[in-house]
Amino acid sequence: xxxxxxxxxxxxxxxxxxxxxxxxxxxxxxxxxxxxxxxxxxxxxxxxxxxxxxxxxxxxxxxxxxxxxxxxxxxxxxxxxxxxxxxxxxxxxxxxxxxxxxxxxxxxxxxxxxxxxxxxxxxxxxxxxxxxxxxxxxxxxxxxxxxxxxxxxxxxxxxxxxxxxxxxxxxxxxxxxxxxxxxxxxxxxxxxxxxxxxxxxxxxxxxxxxxxxxxxxxxxxxxxxxxxxxxxxxxxxxxxxxxxxxxxxxxxxxxxxxxxxxxxxxxxxxxxxxxxxxxxxxxxxxxxxxx
DNA sequence: GACCAGGATATAG
DNA sequence: CTATATCATGGT
Numbered sequence: 005x006x007x008x009x010x011x012x013x014x015x016x017x018x019x020x021x022x023x024x025x026x027x028x029x030x031x032x033x034x035x036x037x038x039x040x041x042x043x044x045x046x047x048x049x050x051x052x053x054x055x056x057x058x059x060x061x062x063x064x065x066x067x068x069x070x071x072x073x074x075x076x077x078x079x080x081x082x083x084x085x086x087x088x089x090x091x092x093x094x095x096x097x098x099x100x101x102x103x104x105x106x107x108x109x110x111x112x113x114x115x116x117x118x119x120x121x122x123x124x125x126x127x128x129x130x131x132x133x134x135x136x137x138x139x140x141x142x143x144x145x146x147x148x149x150x151x152x153x154x155x156x157x158x159x160x161x162x163x164x165x166x167x168x169x170x171x172x173x174x175x176x177x178x179x180x181x182x183x184x185x186x187x188x189x190x191x192x193x194x195x196x197x198x199x200x201x202x203x204x205x206x207x208x209x210x211x212x213x214x215x216x217x218x219x220x221x222x223x224x225x226x227x228x229x230x231x232x233x234x235x236x237x238x239x240x241x242x243x244x245x246x247x248x249x250x251x252x253x254x255x256x257x258x259x260x261x262x263x264x265x266x267x268x269x270x271x272x273x274x275x276x277x278x279x280x281x282x283x284x285x286x287x288x289x290x291x292x293x294x295x
Numbered sequence: 296g297a298c299c300a301g302g303a304t305a306t307a308g
Numbered sequence: 309c310t311a312t313a314t315c316a317t318g319g320t
Contacts, residue, residue: 130301130302131303133300133302134302135299135300135301135315135316136300136302136317136318137300137317137318137319138300138301139300139318139319140316140318143318144316181316184317185316186317187316188304188314188315188316189315189316192303223303224304225303226303226304227302228301228302229302245301247301247302248302249299249300249301249302253301298319298320299318299319299320300317300318300320302315304314305312305313307311307312307313308309308310308311
């Protein structure tokens with residue numbers, strides 16, 4: 005059993021509830037207070053569960069025992085996924101004086117900005133979700149994972165693991181289209197896979213501006229996708245996908261607006277979020293499930 | 296059947 | 309620089 009004590013404040017029930025809302029998700033499942041998932045480590049495909057015990061995240065590898073290196077990798081993944089190194093305390097100190105955010109941070113107190121540690125998964129999910137409704141996006145993602153990723157059986161449970169760039173980069177457009185991707189999105193996914201395989205630098209050592217510039221150089225990655233990845237994979241608080249339709253819907257609902265805000269209005273509103281644009285965006289997204 | 300979905304690009308004016 | 313067509317298909 006591995007353990008991680010998150011920074012305070014941290015409410016695992018908020019985390020669990022948020023993940024459990026993703027009914028169509030194929031890469032993890034929630035059951036009786038525990039989250040089940042598998043990732044790739046140096047020990048191969050590693051299934052595990054996460055629950056809350058003794059005021060800490062309890063991470064239990066399932067099946068064959070894994071070595072120390074894989075344990076470190078597993079803990080690093082969970083820490084980035086469930087964002088145990090958040091800065092909620094500073095965000096809350098800011099948000100209590102913001103009329104739009106104050107009710108949200110009270111309602112979802114202890115919920116960190118949940119992450120997507122797997123960079124290829126984050127890019128792919130963003131690309132798949134471009135311009136289509138989330139129900140269909142989840143369907144495409146599931147088919148994509150089933151067709152090109154891996155499945156690992158453990159304790160009578162099927163664990164699906166997202167494909168690597170290596171598993172995708174040699175596929176043809178037609179092969180990718182079999183999972184209901186458009187031709188453009190198939191090309192975008194190939195571009196991202198090539199980008200990740202060609203990049204020798206440690207991306208996690210680079211600045212927000214440098215990463216934004218590099219991402220926008222990939223055909224298929226625009227402002228929305230780049231900021232989404234910088235928010236979910238890199239945890240940059242200043243990332244702000246201001247073109248996001250869900251963000252616009254949340255603003256409209258909370259402000260009681262007769263129409264959605266324009267992109268320019270959303271960008272301007274972002275300035276009222278100060279250095280906490282990503283945190284604000286995540287809390288606005290979270291509110292959509294309760295409107 | 297029209298219109299919108301967690302957008303981005305190519306092309307035209 | 310702004311405007312429009314295109315993409316794939318499910319939900320409303």
